[in-house]
Amino acid sequence: MSSSEEKKAGFLAIELDGAGYENLATAVLAAESAGFHAATFTDGRVPGRANALQRAAFAGPVTRNIAVVPEVDTVYTEPFHISTQLASLDYVSGGRAGWIVTAAESPEAAAAVGRSSVEGAALAHEAAASIEVGRRLWDSWEDDAVIRDVATGRYIDVDKLHYVDFETPSDFPGPGYSVKGPSIIPRPLQGQLPVLAAASLVGEGLVPADAVDAVLVSAPTPELLAGEVRDVRARLGASVAIVVELDVVLDARGEAAASRSGSAEETGRARFIGSAAALTDLLDSLLQESDGVRLHPAVLDVELDELSRAVLPELRRRGSLRAPIQDGTFRDLLGLGPAENRFATTATGAGK
C-alpha cells in the first residue's frame, strides 16, 4: 500500500439501467446506502428502456446524497428542452444532477425524428453546440434574479435576466440553428450542472475540453485502463476530471464470474471478471489514477449486492474511497467550485 499521505480518495458511480423503471426506487436506495456517490442512467434506443432523464428525476426525491446523472443525447433533441429538463432535474434532486452528454450515432434515432443521419466529426459539433446552449441558458438567470419586491410589484429584476442569442458557428455541419433565451426556469441550484462526456468526444476539433467538467475513459481491457487514463490526462490537461468506465461480472451466489459472463454483449468497455477481492485491488489502483470509476454491473441486483457487501467497505477501509458528502452537490463531489455566471452584472454570488 502507498503511504497514507499519498493516498487519493476517489468516488464510485454505478450504472442503473438494469433496474428498469419498476425497481428504480429500491435500486437507487441500495446504491446510495452501499456508498456509491453517483447513479448514472443510460439512454439510447434499447427495447424496454424508459427515458433516462425521467428515471433520474424519479430517483431524485427518493435519495439524499447520491448524484443522479442521466445520459442525454445532443443530436436529435431540442437544446432548449434539454437545458430546461436538466435544470429541473437539479431542482428535484436538490442540486445532485449532472449530464452525461451523448451524441447519437444511430440511423434509427435520426429516422424517428425525420432527420438525416449525423455522422463522424459532425456529432461532436452537435454536442458542443448543445452544451453551449445548455450552459448559456443555465446562466441566463442570475442567482438573485427572483426578487419578490412587494413595494415595486416586481417578481423578478429583469436586469438579471439575459438573452443568450446562441447561433451555431458558420462551420457547423448540418442545419444550423439559433436559440434566443432566456431560460424558462431560474438558474439551477448548482448554477452549472457538471457536464460529462466520453473522452473520445472531447478534444481539439471535437467538444472543447473546457466545455466539460469530466470525461469518461474507456479501454479494451482492465489492464489497459491506467495507461489510457494517463494518455487522456496528457491530451486534455489537468482541469478535466477523469472517470474510468468498467464492466463488472463478479463471483456471486456460489457461481464463478467466468461462468456468468458467457453471453455478455459487446460494450466497448473494459470488462472485469472475477472475485470481489480482485476487483477491490483493481479499483484501489484505478482510484489512484483517476477521480472516479463508473461501474456497469452485469446483473444489477447480483453485482450491487456483492459490491456493497464485499467491495465498497474494503475500499473505504483502505482509504481509497471518498466518504459520501451529506447533502452535497454533484459539483462538490467533483471538487468543482461555485459556478461563475458568465452574465453576472454584480460581484455577489459569483467567483470561486
Place this chain on the structure above:
Amino acid sequence: MTRDIFQPSGQIQFGIFFQGVNSGTIWKAPESGSQTDFESFRRLVQTAERGKFAAFFLGEGLRLREHLGRPHALDVVGRPDAQTMLAALAAVTTNIGLVATQNATYNDPADLAHRLSSLDLISGGRAAWNIVTTDNAWTGANFRRGGYLDHADRYRHAEAFVETAKRIWDSWETPSGPARRVLHEGQHYTVDVTPLLPRSAQYRPVLFQAGDSPEGRDFAARQADVIFSAHPKFDNAVEFRRDIVARSVAAGRGANAVQIMPASEFILAATDQEAQDKKDWVRSLQIGPQQAIAYLEQFWGRELSSYDPDGPLPEIDPVVEETSETRGSGFHGAKARQLADQWRAEAKDKGLSIRQFVTSKTARVDATFTGSYTAVADHLAEYARVGAVDGFNISPWLVPTGLDDIVNHLVPELQERGVYPTEYRGTTLRENLGLETPVRSEEPARVR
C-alpha cells in the same frame, strides 16, 4: 344505442392545475412559497392526493413572457419542465394522475410519445398529456425548427401529431412487446420508428385538450379523453356538455367517451361573507397597481406609468404599429385603437378605475366559485346531479398551501353529499377517471 345517450355519473372529481406563470398565483402574501423548489410541488401534490384528486397538471413554458420588449417582471416567472417534475412527483405519490402540458409544435412526435410512455411506466399508469399548440415564430426562436406553422395548420398538424403518438403507444403486439414499426410522412414532419416501450397499466397516456373553437372542439371530440374547458358556469357547462356529446357521437365515439373538467378557481371560507372578503383580498394581490398599468400597456403599446391605477383609463391612444408579445401569442396593433375606445366606454359605463377594470378582464370571473364550504358544496352537487361536468381543474391562487381549504373542508362536504370519491378507484389515471379502455388504433394499410 345507449352509447349515444349521455349518462351522468353523479360524481365530480378535482384536478389541480399548477400553471406556474400568470397573474393568478399570488406571490406577494407572506405565506407564498417558492414556485420552483421541489418542496412546493411535493406539498401541493401530496395535499391533492390526500383529497383524492384525480390529477395534478403542470403548465409548460417555451419562452418567457415579455412586456414592452423585456421579460415581464410583475407576475410569477419561471417554471420547471413538466415531465421532469412529474417523474419526480411520481416517486412521492401513489394514485394521483400526472398531467404534462406539452406543445405539439415544438416537440417531435416520436420523442414526445417516448417520454410520455416513460412517465406512464415510471408512474405505474398515471401519465397524461395536455395537448396544446403554438404557431408563432416568437416562440420558435428558442427551437431548432424556428417558427414554421401557419395558424390554419395548427389543428391539422396537432391531429396528425396525436394520431402518430397514439399509433406509437398502440404499437405493441402483446402487452410487453415487441412493437411494430410506425411510419408517418406528413407535411410537417416524418416519423419512422419502432417503439421501444410496452403498454402501460392504463394502455396509453390519457389525453387532455383545451381547444374551444369549433375546430378545437371537434379535435377534442375525436381525439381526447378529457376536455379542459373554459365553461365552468352552470348554464354554460350544461350547454358545452350538450355540444361535446353531439360532437363525440358524430365522431363515432360514445356519448360518455369524452369527459369535461373546466378550469376553475375556489375562494372559500366558513361563511359566505368571509369568502367575499377573502375574494377582495385575493384580487388585490393578484392585480396590484403595477399589474393593472402593465396590462393596459401591452395593448396600448406604450408606457403608461404616469397614469393613476385608481383613476380612469388613459385618454391617450394606443400605438398602432406596435405588437405586444407579452402573452406570447401576439396582439396585433391594428385592432388596438378600436379596443381602447371600446374599453374606455365600458369602464366609463360601469364606473371602473383602471385597477377595477383590469381585474374584471383578467381575474377568472366566470371561473371562480366563491362562498362558504357548504354553499359551494351544494352548488357543485347540482353539477354532479345533472352531469354538467365530470370535474373541475382547480388553479390554486396560493402556492403551496392553496389546496388546504379545499381538501380540509370542501372535499368532506362533497363526500357527505355522496358526489365525490372517498377512495381512489384504482391505481391508474384512466381507472380513477372512469374512462373507457381505449380502442387500439389501427395501422394504416400503407405501412410496410
